[in-house]
Amino acid sequence: MTNDIDDSKAPLLDHLIELRGRLIKCLLALVVAFCIGAYFADDIFGMLVRPLTDAFPPGQGRLIYTKLYEAFFVEIKVAVFTAFLLAFPVIATQLWRFVAPGLYNNEKQAFLPFLFASPILFAAGASLAYFLVMPLAFTFFLGYSGMTGGLDVEALPAVGEYLDLVMRFVLAFGVAFQLPILLLLLHRAGIVTREQLVGFRRYMLVIAFLVAAILTPPDIISQFMLGVPLVLLYESSLILMALTDRKKAKQKATE
Numbered sequence: 001m002t003n004d005i006d007d008s009k010a011p012l013l014d015h016l017i018e019l020r021g022r023l024i025k026c027l028l029a030l031v032v033a034f035c036i037g038a039y040f041a042d043d044i045f046g047m048l049v050r051p052l053t054d055a056f057p058p059g060q061g062r063l064i065y066t067k068l069y070e071a072f073f074v075e076i077k078v079a080v081f082t083a084f085l086l087a088f089p090v091i092a093t094q095l096w097r098f099v100a101p102g103l104y105n106n107e108k109q110a111f112l113p114f115l116f117a118s119p120i121l122f123a124a125g126a127s128l129a130y131f132l133v134m135p136l137a138f139t140f141f142l143g144y145s146g147m148t149g150g151l152d153v154e155a156l157p158a159v160g161e162y163l164d165l166v167m168r169f170v171l172a173f174g175v176a177f178q179l180p181i182l183l184l185l186l187h188r189a190g191i192v193t194r195e196q197l198v199g200f201r202r203y204m205l206v207i208a209f210l211v212a213a214i215l216t217p218p219d220i221i222s223q224f225m226l227g228v229p230l231v232l233l234y235e236s237s238l239i240l241m242a243l244t245d246r247k248k249a250k251q252k253a254t255e
Contacts (some may be wrong), residue, residue: 022094029090030083037082048166055138063159070160114181125177127242133225172215183237194241204234228237
């Protein structure tokens, strides 16, 4: 009886040891990525500030900091932000290697494409924010500079507030672009059907722009630029579901 109990505890202990090893590797990846981000913090922040630089008239514009420690903590935030982006593939790989042995082959084949698609979609959303949405939004915001009531109104953004705004843009668009993965996983798991999502389409239009209003700054440009892609991603998910359902139907018909 004692041997049976010890044998039942052995697999659990092995899993815990493996989990500890995976977590240590993830932590090491974060530490190394943080060091890289800290070393190149100035260059990375220079890249992040480029949309604002281009929005200002040539030769104008500046960033300020109103607290003595603000510029220092901006570099720390840049390093942390860079660390999570660089270490994400390692973290995702370690998570997959921990979970994969407990999955059947068909479950592995179903889940693995989503693992590769997630960083691609995040990069697509972040790129949309960086190259299109932020330049348009910053140009819109700076349009309020000038003479008002005989006084010169000048935009003097603080480095900390600007970095928070940029990270908000990048994370909002990157996370929002995970919508197809979420919907397709729910569909594959049988939690929702394509017909249910088609019927939900009218509400999705409202929810997409409501989410955009929450995640983005309070300007119509960035809200519109996030709301429209969300709707398009929702419709794209419905198309992919139709294709997968048709494929399953053909496979059942041939069996």
